[in-house]
Amino acid sequence: MLRQGRLADAERELRAAVASDPSRGDWMLNLGWTLEAIGRLEEALQLYRQSAALLPTARDPRLAEGLILAKLTRHEEAVAAFEAALRIDPKCETAVSMLIRALAQLGRHEEAETAYYMALHAIERPATSHLEIARSLLARGDLKRAEHCFRRAIAEGPSLVGARIELARALLLADRGRETGTLLAEEFRRGAVPPPLALEAVRIHLASGRAAEAAQLLDQLVRVEPSNPRLHLMIARAMRRREDLVRAARHGEIATRLAPDLPGLALEAALVAVAQGRLDAARPLLEKELDARPAPTDRIDLLETVQALLATGLVERAERLFNARFGLDIRRTHRMDEDVLRLGARIALEKGHLREGRARARRLLRIAPHSLVALHNLALVAIRRGHFRAAAAWIERGRSSGPLDEASDLGFRKLRTLLWTERLLALVRGGGRRPAKR
Secondary structure, eight states, X not given: OTTTTOHHHHHHHHHHHHHHOTTOHHHHHHHHHHHHHHTOHHHHHHHHHHHHHHOTTOSHHHHHHHHHHHHTTOHHHHHHHHHHHHHHOTTOHHHHHHHHHHHHHTTOHHHHHHHHHHHHHHOSOOHHHHHHHHHHHHXXXXXXXXXXXXXXXXXXXXXXXXXXXXXXXXXHHTTOGXXXXXXXXHHHHTSOOOHHHHHHHHXXXXXXXXXXXXXXXXXXXXHHOTTOHHXXXXXXXXXXXXXXXXXXXXXXXXXXXXXXTXXXXXXXXXXXXXXXXXXXXXXXXXXXXXXXXXXXOSHHHHHHHHHHHHHTTOHHHHHHHHHHHHOSOHHHHTTTOHXXXXXXXXXXXXXXXXXXXXXXXXXXXXXXXXXXXXXXXXXXXXXXXXXXXXXXXXXXXXXXXXXXXXXXXXXHHHHHHHHHXXXXXXXXXXXXXXXXXX
C-alpha cells in the first residue's frame, strides 16, 4: 500500500499492526515513513525515535531521523542522528553525505571536511560526498577545490541530477563561462531536469552570452509556469540580446503587469530603450534602478549597464560602476578580456584620458588584431592629439580589414571627415603652414 501510494490505507493497517505489537520497531519505522509521505513530519519524527530505541543496532531509524531533521532545518539534531547511523554502518553514503551537508549548513566546515575524508576512507565511490563537500567549498569561495570535487562527483556518479549544472555555476564564478555550454548540454541529454535546475541553467547560459540556448529553455519553462514574472523578465533579456526587441518589449510588459516591483524590471526596460535608440526614455529608468538597488553582480549584466550609462551620457556613473567591479589597472588585471578592455578604453576616451585610452586600445588590438573598436579608438586618439598621419593609417587599416557592417562603415566615414576637418583647422591656425609630420 505504501509503495502504491495508498497512504491512508497504509497508515490504517500499520497503526493496527503497531497496536497489536508495540515492540516491533520495524513496523514503527514503516509507519513513520508513511506519515512522512503524508506530510506529518513531527509525528513521523517521534516514530523514528521510538523505532531507534527499540532497534539499538539498526541503521535505518537513525538515518530516517536525520533526514527528517534536515528537512525541518534542525541541523544540530540532524548531525547527531547521522553520526549515530554511521557508528552502526560507516559505509552508509547517504548518512555521511548528509552529515557533510548538515555541518556545512551550521558553518562547521572543518568538521565537514573531516567527515568527507572519513567517507573517502570507508566508501569505494562516494559520489554524493564529493558533491556535498564541493558545495561547501563553493560556499566558502574555494573555486579550484570545488571544481575538482564536482568533477569527481560526476565521474563516480554520472547519474547525479544537477551535478553538471552546479559545476557550471562554479566555472561561471571563476570567469570561465565559455566552458559551461558542454556541461549544460550533457545534463539535458541525460534526461528530464527539474524546473529549478533548468532555471539555473538559463541563468548560466545568459551570464555566459548564450542567449539562444537560454531562450530555448525559457520557452519550455514558461509553458509550464505562464504566470511566473521572473521567467518573462528573463525571456525579455534573452530576446533583447538576440536583437528581437519586439518580443523583448512584450515579455517585459507581461512581467511588469504580473509583478510591478520585480527587481531588474526597470533596468531591462532601460536596456531595451537604449537598443531602440530611445535614450531620453532610458536615462531616468537607469538612474531610478541604480538608486534603488545594488549594481548587477553578473558580469554581462554589469557590462551592459555600463554601456547603457555611457550611451545615455551618464559617464561619471558609468566610470564609478566600471572601476568598482574591474579596478583601475585593467591592462594588467584583465589583460586578456576583450570586453573589459573595449569598454575601459571607451570610458577613458569619454573622460578625456587619451593616454590611458590609447594604452587600453593598443592592448585590445594585441589580443584581437582585427578589432574595429580598437582601430577606431586609436584613430580617434591620434586625431585628438594632432597625429594626423597616424590617424589616417589607423582609419585605412580599419576600412581594409574586411567587409564592414553599416555601423562600422559609418563610424570610419565620420572619423575620416573629422580627420580632414582637424587638418584644415590646423592649417588655419598655423597661418597656412602644414602641421609638423608625426
